[in-house]
Amino acid sequence: MRIVCQKSELQRSVNIVSKAVALKSPNPILEGLLVSTEENNVVLYGSDDTLSIKNSTKAVVVEEGKIVLPARILSEILAKFDDCELSMYTEDNNMVMECGHSKTTLCCLDAEMYPAFPEYDATNGILMFAEKMVSMIDQTVFATSISEDKPILTGILVEIESKSTKMVALDGYRLAIREENIESSIDHKEVIVPAKSMREVARILPEDESDVKLFFGERMMSIVCGDTEINTRVLQGDYIKYNNIIPDNFITRVIVNRHELYNSLERASIMARQTKTNVVNLNIDGETLTITSNSEVGKAREELDINLTGKNLEISFNSRYLLDVLKEVDDEEIVFDLNTAISPCVIRPISGNSFLYMVLPVKTSNTNV
């Protein structure tokens, strides 16, 4: 192989595909990137057992070839080069990289040993903006389970109907639903994608209006955006019927400024964190929400103006579960729908159904049942 390319472009490409490469793998070849030439491009592949990523970048291909390079070292070297026209060629089973007065020689692994890259079926997919995909992931992924007790809950459910696409996550304490109106030729399709893959997808995709296409195979989902193709394994099994657990009616409705509530909860959670339970108490009384927290080292009290419809209520939460929601949502004002101190709280936008969060309260010694 012999190519000439721009250092900064190759570096960008290496950083993208490296997201699928494990630092340490039982199979050392998976610590490498497959580098190959394809017309006027150099194509990089990285993969682990869950995710595989392909990215191509422009290059002058003088001589074709295919080789595996150690991902971490390659990335470190490119980071230290000034931007330059980089000349790369194989020599005695090594890859030589020349840039100005710098010459680096990297031991290669045999490309024949590298696993085949998955092929996707491009006939039946959906199309959306990259920034929408990123937002849907960011606003749900935190509610996936970190416990392997129910492996299905470690993934995000992607639910596609002909007029809308939903992402859903739940971990037994909270539920996150994010919906976008997206037209597609798919009648109904459900896949459960590992949270780990989704986090990497959100990091790789640009937060702009670039087109993203999603394709669905038997055991995988493919995400294609520009020069990048991401394939992720999907989880097998049936997801929980989450619609059945969302309450229909509410006794108490609170409309509150999201930013103010976030800041108040953050301050109150400093004390809450000193205890193991991380509990903050919310007292909804008329047009005032009072948040309190207690610990051995002290206590906090925060007051906020709210808009209340319905009954007053005292209820306690794990502050982190509320903060996770408030941090990701963009709306200036949001709605809290509540019933009793032991029934779930539903958080939604003032209008529309772009998101719905449900958080279970914490039962404390003060909880009135």
Next chain:
Amino acid sequence: MRIVCQKSELQRSVNIVSKAVALKSPNPILEGLLVSTEENNVVLYGSDDTLSIKNSTKAVVVEEGKIVLPARILSEILAKFDDCELSMYTEDNNMVMECGHSKTTLCCLDAEMYPAFPEYDATNGILMFAEKMVSMIDQTVFATSISEDKPILTGILVEIESKSTKMVALDGYRLAIREENIESSIDHKEVIVPAKSMREVARILPEDESDVKLFFGERMMSIVCGDTEINTRVLQGDYIKYNNIIPDNFITRVIVNRHELYNSLERASIMARQTKTNVVNLNIDGETLTITSNSEVGKAREELDINLTGKNLEISFNSRYLLDVLKEVDDEEIVFDLNTAISPCVIRPISGNSFLYMVLPVKTSNTNV
């Protein structure tokens, strides 16, 4: 106690004195800050067994008092408040902090239990700019020893003469000397200050032309800058006679661009780091310096233009020792003075004596003795 102060100013003060406060101390009162009032100021104190810091900030003192507050929590709370006029008052052995609609109550500890703050003798000191002090510390502290084998080497030697002040550090593999022409009434004074204290001093002092005064006591050094007073324990014992170990004559003198050498060494050290020894080889041949490094995963080669006086030489170094020096020095070009592949290398400025570094080479299988 009852005071009113600006949140941002108190926060700045808390952050300064917290640098002397341990996260965990066998004596819990030392995890706190002593807060006291003094005319129109609130004065904060923090200390551990090595360092004690005092800072005062303006406040409206409504009622005098003295109390100890938990440092970490106080700092976390202040970081989460918006800037505001903060009202603080004691109530039932608690400190109440009010800011807008936020009220935080912190359990206090008894100020009587807090150790007395050291007093310094202000009669015999030296004066310098804060930025000079920071630069002297930054350019020497990395060469202090991290091993407790010779405790004296874990400190920086501060050597004051009537016309100059030096800071010196050495760890058995390298030596750093930094000198400033500072006039003082002190004939000769040597103290050895723990590196830990010096690092905090460099973090606290502003990098500008603020006046810093240094005072010397029996077992401590005091650094006074504006509203901040830092007292550090000094190490007991005699420092190594470092002047005796610096070679006088040189066979090889190389003048090199510092920035270029730093970048080349950084790239070469990626390969060097893959081995345990971290070795880079320098081949000085005419007007070219060639740096090479080898490891199982590959090799690097870098070429630089140099100005050589004297003989060619091949010599190897631990790349980190050279990088540590090149990173801290500001000069565009610097001088390397060398003799043989097994004798120390001296690094100095093109003119003047503001710094001198000495680094021992590494003996490799290729070393010609």
